[in-house]
Amino acid sequence: MATATLVPHLTWRIEPVGDRCLIIRLGDRVDIDVSQTVHAVAAQLMHKALPGVIDVVPAFTTVAVHYRAAARPVTSGSGHVSGHVSGHISGHASGHASAYISPYKQLKRDIDALLSAGVPALPPSTRVVDIPACYGGEFGPDLEDVATQCGLSADEVIRRHSQSPLILYTFFFAPGNPFAGPVDPSLQVPRRRTPRTRVPAGSVAIANGISSIYQNDSPGGWNIIARTPWNLFDARQNPPTRLQLGDQLRFVPISRERFAELLEARS
Amino acid sequence: MTHLMQVDQPGMFSLVQDLGRYGWQRFGVPANGAMDERAHRIANALVGNDDDAATLECTLTGPTLRFTRNTLIALSGADMAVTADGKRVPLNRAVMLRRGAVLAFSECRQGTRTYLAVRGGIDTELVMGSRSTFVRGAYGGVEGRALKRGDRVPLVTPQEDPLPLERMLVQSGLPFVEAGVVELPASASEPAPLRFMRGPQWRKFSMAARRAFTREAFVISTQSDRMGYRLDGPELDLKQPLEMISEACEFGTVQVPPSGSPIVLMADRQSAGGYPKIAYVISTDLPLLAQARPGDSLHFTPVTLRQAELAHAQAEQAFARFRQQAADAALSRPLTPAPAATQAVDDASFAALPE
Numbered sequence: 361m362a363t364a365t366l367v368p369h370l371t372w373r374i375e376p377v378g379d380r381c382l383i384i385r386l387g388d389r390v391d392i393d394v395s396q397t398v399h400a401v402a403a404q405l406m407h408k409a410l411p412g413v414i415d416v417v418p419a420f421t422t423v424a425v426h427y428r429a430a431a432r433p434v435t436s437g438s439g440h441v442s443g444h445v446s447g448h449i450s451g452h453a454s455g456h457a458s459a460y461i462s463p464y465k466q467l468k469r470d471i472d473a474l475l476s477a478g479v480p481a482l483p484p485s486t487r488v489v490d491i492p493a494c495y496g497g498e499f500g501p502d503l504e505d506v507a508t509q510c511g512l513s514a515d516e517v518i519r520r521h522s523q524s525p526l527i528l529y530t531f532f533f534a535p536g537n538p539f540a541g542p543v544d545p546s547l548q549v550p551r552r553r554t555p556r557t558r559v560p561a562g563s564v565a566i567a568n569g570i571s572s573i574y575q576n577d578s579p580g581g582w583n584i585i586a587r588t589p590w591n592l593f594d595a596r597q598n599p600p601t602r603l604q605l606g607d608q609l610r611f612v613p614i615s616r617e618r619f620a621e622l623l624e625a626r627s
Numbered sequence: 628m629t630h631l632m633q634v635d636q637p638g639m640f641s642l643v644q645d646l647g648r649y650g651w652q653r654f655g656v657p658a659n660g661a662m663d664e665r666a667h668r669i670a671n672a673l674v675g676n677d678d679d680a681a682t683l684e685c686t687l688t689g690p691t692l693r694f695t696r697n698t699l700i701a702l703s704g705a706d707m708a709v710t711a712d713g714k715r716v717p718l719n720r721a722v723m724l725r726r727g728a729v730l731a732f733s734e735c736r737q738g739t740r741t742y743l744a745v746r747g748g749i750d751t752e753l754v755m756g757s758r759s760t761f762v763r764g765a766y767g768g769v770e771g772r773a774l775k776r777g778d779r780v781p782l783v784t785p786q787e788d789p790l791p792l793e794r795m796l797v798q799s800g801l802p803f804v805e806a807g808v809v810e811l812p813a814s815a816s817e818p819a820p821l822r823f824m825r826g827p828q829w830r831k832f833s834m835a836a837r838r839a840f841t842r843e844a845f846v847i848s849t850q851s852d853r854m855g856y857r858l859d860g861p862e863l864d865l866k867q868p869l870e871m872i873s874e875a876c877e878f879g880t881v882q883v884p885p886s887g888s889p890i891v892l893m894a895d896r897q898s899a900g901g902y903p904k905i906a907y908v909i910s911t912d913l914p915l916l917a918q919a920r921p922g923d924s925l926h927f928t929p930v931t932l933r934q935a936e937l938a939h940a941q942a943e944q945a946f947a948r949f950r951q952q953a954a955d956a957a958l959s960r961p962l963t964p965a966p967a968a969t970q971a972v973d974d975a976s977f978a979a980l981p982e
Contacts, residue, residue: 378824378907379935381877390872402653414649415658417875419899424875426649426658429910429936430943462936531655532873532899535764538655539873575655576763593654595754595766601654 366478367400374468380429382464384471387421390541390570394421395529396482399605404479410470412463418605419530420539425467432463485606488525491573491588493564493611494619495521499587502552506566506583509549518613520544521585525608526571534575536593536601540609541570555581561626562587564611571609586611589622630785631695632683632745634778638690638732643749643768643780644894645681648757652898658878659759659767662853662894663740663917665814665942666704670744672950673701673721673809675957680748680783681758683774685741687920689732690774692743697726697793698782699746699957705738705918712802721806721957723792728802738918746957747783761895762853790958807956812945814914820926821912824935826881826904828869836863840905840927845889849921853895856916858925862887863905873901879908879916891916909935911942 373385386401387394402418405425412431417424495518496503507514526540533539543566551567556579559565563574565582574580575593588611592602603609614622644667647660661667661684668678683690689707701721702709709716711728724730732741751758751768760768769778796804829837845860863883876882880892882902891908892900893916908916909930919925930938 375827376824376907376932377875377877378879378910379932379939380910381875383875388872415652417652417898419874420872422874424652424877424899426652426877429939462933464932464936530873530899531653533655533897535656535761536654578763595764598755599654600651600656600755605653 364480367397367481370397370401370475370479372401372475374471376464377424379464381424381426382467382471384423384425384475385421386423390420390529392527392542395527396484396606397479398423398529400479400482401475403482404474405471408474410467410474412467419532425471427463427467429463432466482606485604485608487604487606488608488610489603490610490612491590492614492618492622493522493586493588494614494616495586497616499616499619500564500585502565502583503585506547506549506585510547512546517547517585520547521566521571522611522613525610528603528605528607528609529570530605531601533572534578535595536603537572537575538592538601538603538609539570539572543569543571545569549583551581552583555579556584559584560587562589562591564588571611586613587619589614589619589624591624591626628695630698630747630750630782632749632780632782633693633695634690634774634776634780635693635729636691636731637774637776637778638685639688640686641690641774642684642686642760642762643681643751644684644759645748645757646679647894648755648759648761648767651755655898656755657761657764657895657897659757659761659853660894661742661759663704663742663914665914665946666740666742666918667744668946669719669811669949669953670701670703670742671748672946672953673703673719673806673957674699674744674746675954676744676746676748680744681751681768682745683743683749685732685743687735687739689735689741689743691732692730693727694724694730694745694782695726696784697789697796698724699790699792700724700730701744701957702741703744704741706736707741708733708736709741714802716803717805719811720808721792721953722803723790723796723806724803725796725801739920740917745782747785750781750783763895792957809949809952809956812942812949814942819915820928821916822909822930822935822938823881823906823927824909824932825929826906828865828871828903829905831865831867831869831903832883832905833864833866836861836865836905839863840889841929844924844926846924847919847921848888851921853893855890855892855896856919858889858891860888863889865903869903871901871903873899876900877907879910879913880904881906881908893917909938911935911938 405416412427415426559580563584564586567582644661647658765771839861845858848857850857
């Protein structure tokens with residue numbers, strides 16, 4: 361720990377998310393620096409395995425911590441305690457007839473202490489993943505519209521989307537569904553006004569400076585510019601995702617013929 | 628021989644579920660798990676299982692099933708008028724069901740979801756540490772789908788000597804024999820409003836929206852499923868439009884998309900989302916919501932985190948006492964006295980159960 365490089369200028373705010381989850385806020389914008397902090401804090405929390413914690417979930421600017429309150433008992437007025445009281449719960453919360461120690465506050469205190477001690481920085485991922493993507497046509501029905509909105513040709517949209525790697529910030533929406541950025545600023549488009557009722561699995565989409573790949577056939581409101589033949593999720597692998605947080609994703613334009621050759625089965 | 632549950636009729640939507648698939652949400656994997664965790668846990672406790680043993684969650688119309696061995700089962704949750712060879716099987720009570728007896732679920736009279744626990748649990752494949760079925764992802768449970776006719780679902784084969792209840796069954800000639808009655812742990816009583824904690828965007832909603840949320844009725848829409856319940860009622864508007872960065876969602880999170888109609892996220896929720904969150908339904912009251920159905924009307928009332936935590940702790944204490952008594956009723960104290968030697972064995976296996 362003494363020699364590890366720590367995440368610089370770490371500041372955070374912790375809030376409850378109902379009575380079985382809390383959230384650690386680590387920034388207020390989506391960018392690479394905040395994402396690296398989020399990943400480092402998530403890694404440290406998983407490494408330390410605090411009592412009662414059952415899931416640690418990094419998003420763009422936050423880390424969610426799901427916990428079982430029963431592992432962090434509440435003392436009631438009668439002094440009856442459900443479960444064992446762990447050593448770090450000191451007696452000086454008393455002074456009142458009813459000593460009440462909130463499971464949330466216990467966990468928050470542990471996390472505050474853990475983060476205050478400093479969080480080792482993760483080395484930036486050097487892994488670059490080339491993701492084949494067939495742009496336009498039925499695979500990218502919004503390509504022309506995006507080009508019009510951005511005042512560019514369709515070819516130029518493809519070039520700018522595929523030329524520089526995107527950092528994989530987080531997964532959600534569906535298993536293995538990646539969200540990566542920053543997308544070239546000249547390709548800044550909002551979500552579509554009317555979502556589609558069905559977006560095919562593998563669709564590569566952009567909105568608000570982020571690119572994603574739909575993992576399941578599902579409704580969706582993002583701008584679909586391409587489709588990848590890859591399947592990025594396999595529930596029977598560990599990890600189940602082909603891509604990893606922090607990966608640099610580079611889209612590689614391919615032809616329809618190549619798409620057909622590379623097409624992978626989905627479970 | 629493998630212990631199996633034979634599916635003669637699948638019911639409307641019968642899914643294998645446990646307490647959920649935690650530890651994988653960072654890969655975008657939803658937690659899933661039983662919608663009504665309380666009924667799932669009660670059914671498990673009645674047959675002496677851990678909370679996390681897999682049960683069958685039956686929605687609105689249940690299945691017709693047979694078992695390849697005498698099986699200790701329990702039903703909890705919605706009342707679906709279940710019979711074994713035509714004889715009514717009680718809810719919330721362990722029963723030893725005869726091998727081959729036809730366990731038939733009928734119409735759902737009250738509530739929405741019935742949980743069927745079998746002693747030892749359903750033994751389908753673990754996927755990422757859980758047996759919960761995720762239909763949209765097509766994994767977990769039986770081939771990632773609801774039961775269908777002809778399925779043969781593997782059950783954990785008991786390694787123990789026959790329970791006293793099973794010896795009674797053999798002597799009785801009945802389709803099943805019942806364990807003793809156990810008083811259920813107290814729960815929130817029904818027409819009570821659902822308790823909620825204020826969400827992070829609570830103050831970003833208009834005064835009218837906040838007032839409506841706490842005072843007016845919301846009706847569960849037909850567009851509701853295991854992922855979320857859409858609610859019809861007063862439109863909840865923000866003071867001004869809000870750009871949100873997606874962040875954690877939890878079972879019970881009430882988010883409000885631009886339409887103004889709130890959605891309560893349920894067991895199959897996504898791990899993160901980007902709509903403003905007006906509230907979180909407290910965990911103790913989620914079972915009430917899970918048993919509600921489209922057309923039912925709901926009210927919400929605010930509580931503090933402290934109140935939510937105390938309600939949770941009290942429910943857990945009550946449940947711990949129930950678990951103890953339930954295991955006694957099913958395993959150690961049959962309606963007729965068991966031979967002393969077997970009693971000792973049962974006490975020993977009971978002592979190993981977590982409290």
